[in-house]
Amino acid sequence: MATSSRALPKYASAAEFDKAIKALRAVAGDAHVIVDEPQLAPYNKIMMPVPNERHMPSAVVTPASVEEVQAILKVLNKAKIPVYPISTGKNLGYGSAAPVQRGQVVMDLRRMNRILEVDPDLCTALVEPGVTYQQLYDYLQEKKLPLWFSCPAPSAIAGPVGNMVDRGVGYTPYGEHFLFSCGMEVVLADGQVLRTGMGSMPNSNTWQVFKWGYGPTLDGIFTQSNFGVVTKMGMWLMPEPPDFRPFCIQYPDEADITKIVDALRPLRIAMVIPNAVVIAHTLWEAPCTPVKRADYHSGPGAISDEAVARIRKDHRIGAWNVYAALYGTKETNDANWKIIEAVAAGTGGRIVTREEAKGSKALDYRFDLMRGKPNLGEFGLYNWRGGGGSIWFAPVSQAKGSETLKQMQLAKRILGKHGFDYVGEFIVGWRDMHHVIDLLYDRTDPEQMKAAYACYDELVHAFAEQGYGVYRTSTAFAEKVAATYGPVKREVERRLKKALDPNNILAPGRCGISL
Template sequence: MSDQEFVALPEGVTAENFAKAVAEFQAVLGAENVLTTEERLQPYFKTMMPVDDNDYRMSAVVQATTVEQVQAVVKICNEYNVPVWTVSTGRNFGYGTYGVSKRGTVVLDLKHMNKIISVDRDLGTALLEPGVTYQQLFDYLQENDLPFYLSCPAPSAIAGPVGNTMDRGVGYTPYGEHFMMQCGMEVVLANGEVLRTGMGGVEGSTSWQVFKWGYGPYLDGIFTQSNYGICTKMGIWLMPKPPVYKPFGIIYDHDDDIQEIVDLLRPLRLSNTIPNAIVYANTMYEAAGIISRTKYYDGDGFTPPEVLQEIREKEGLGAWNVYAALYGTQEQVDVNWNIVKSVVEKHGKGRLITEEEHGGTQPFQYRADLMRGYMTMQEFGLYRWRNDRGQGGGSMWFAPVTVAKGSETIDQTKLATEILNKYGFDYVGEYIVGMRDMHHIIDVLYDKSSEEETKRAYDCFKELIEKFAEKGYAVYRVNNAFMDQVADTYGEAQRNINRTLKRALDPKGILAPGKSGIDI
């Protein structure tokens, strides 16, 4: 094949050598699982980043179904110096979608490696391949009458536990810190070797999914958000289904209430009275899930304050909408509910809402479903907020992490709003409070069908990273277009140690070059 017959070529790889690599991929995987034409690659091209998608085109997509095939793909890539970017279910919308880090990289798509290898009813563990989706696992639990909740991100159904955990994503149940609930990985290294972490390296071990640490250095962490290996199996822990589940919300009417309510509820989270992550979602975050902005405002720039107030009044939303849940026996839930009620009522500002009153209404029902691991796609409504005409579809998650203190929310909300409004965008945000940390999730929504607006979105996101870092606020995940900028905020020492590990484990740099700012 000539270079004109490929949609892109990896940097430094000739068309002749790439054609040889493609032929070897086909021999291993079958021609139907090696995609190289414009037509077959089209579903993989679109990203939601504010970039020219042409700059992030892959040269091919290869679809493996076994660990042995993954090993073979890696060996071929080593032979021809072809870089390879791995995806599992592949739809990581706010963090890059299928987009590779460098034009011409091959995408290794593991969606067909979708076996639920085992689920232990007694111990609440599961061993999964990377292509398993949350919907698939949810259905499996239901069909086999297994008494467990899933903890999933939002939107959940088409995402996968392995991919989400590898990027250190979070969920909304008491098991919402997903990497904490991971136990054991099988990883294909850059040289084609297979590593089983923790107890998995012991022949015949029965404790691979129950004891995280094994012997010697703990390795699982270095494979998350990195490019040191390809995860082909992962163990996770499942939350036992409680006898009683009680979701609730609290509505607050004023923007500045956020400072008080984070401090008000933090002791309940620290004491595990509220055992799951508490979500504090602003008006626009909740509104975007159920309506488009054009219902109230079709002008340019950010939404005016008076329109925002109209949305609150007519859609029944607060300036801040708080969601959490109680889990356990009836006695436990009753005691903890009385504690929650007492704290909120004594404060005197928030209005408590429960499933008895608001079940079936949105957005309460969506949040209630999410906190018990039900499958939902509602959060895709965010993508029609700026443009409900079926065009555009620009989104970037900006996710700085800080301490769970109210004072931080005032500073971060003000700074984010100023920067977003400066570029004509809305502050669409929520705070998710873990035990002591606070994830500030902001969706930078824009119309990608507008070249001018796309340029503004890029500049806006760049400034968000810069200005937040100046105040000590760094993000914990980011899309492919900004990985180097974020890596720089963590300091040269961390970048150097990451490079050292990369050179040791992947001396040719073939695995996901540039992932998290890590290169050789």
């Protein structure tokens, strides 16, 4: 039975909620419907600078099949109870497994964890949402299939469906994950099952090889939205190259960032460097080395530039640390390597090869990511300050050197004003550049909680005023970020929501979308 302390759905009484829970148990089984508060705790463990109560679920249901997902949605549609679907629930720094609003039923899809198909000739896979990157990696290793995939960092406990639906990125040439997805199965709010692209055709065998099908392409509306529940996803895998040559180029000064981007952008656009180029700041590298903040700074305020300089010297970390790789034959990589050496020499960088990097935790995990090997190396960031607080800020700009210095200076000023360190990296796509900042703070300190919220809020609005849109954000700031994209886009999203989910039961508020 529901208790008075439970987070009841917004428009449901205790009696109505209990009736819906009874119906959910009939669908998924007693063991797969959670209402007891101690068992709900993992679904309310957030890292955002807001009280846990704001994102407390009312219950959790864990279906095992598409048919159960359909039946669950029918129950909740009838009761008008909101549901928040998750895949592995490891979206750390962006909201984790907690629902976007208090009182939503979390639909945890982790039991739907089958690798349905891998075609070694066409290099495709079809997976369910509960499949993790580690599970897929182990499968390919067990079957001795020379295929790679792209994964985010940290990735071993996360999964490709959830990451792609949130439009995450990775570090191989297939690192733009949504671009390299092909075909979705989506359960709509009314229980209907849609297969996108060629999957809409009966007996189609081209679902995972041709993205478009006929007519409007629908896949995109099910990413960063709440228009349906993705229950299957096709993805393209990368053939293992004959020669893989990862490298790091370290630069001594923060001001070097402008020439780094301008020198490497042409190589990305020309596909000389086929994967995303990561340009990590000293304080992104240091915690993964590992180095702790307390070893170099104590007391309030942001760490000083002098302390950061000491970290660089003590641990041989660059002001900027550039990660990329060459993929191809030995002959093509030998030729392209000369270009890399010339760029490094011309810009004042020091190349660190895979052989030279052995034993370095920070470099090893990066090199593994660039060949699609999942790991948890980047969790070292959370040891930098301690206290369990992390919220990611991720604006996008053009891949131009002038943009990097401008963004870094703006971010450092706002972070420093609120007493936080600049822990950031730039990721150069083809023509775009993601600027990812991890705002780390102590969630056990109420003053730091307030400061972190105010800091993030100022970052969102200050960057928006300069024309920098955030490409991904946490559930706590979904509404604020959505508002920066203007009223027309939001009205179109509202119309789609009304058409596909008239009862507004699918994760209302996710990405700022609701009726």
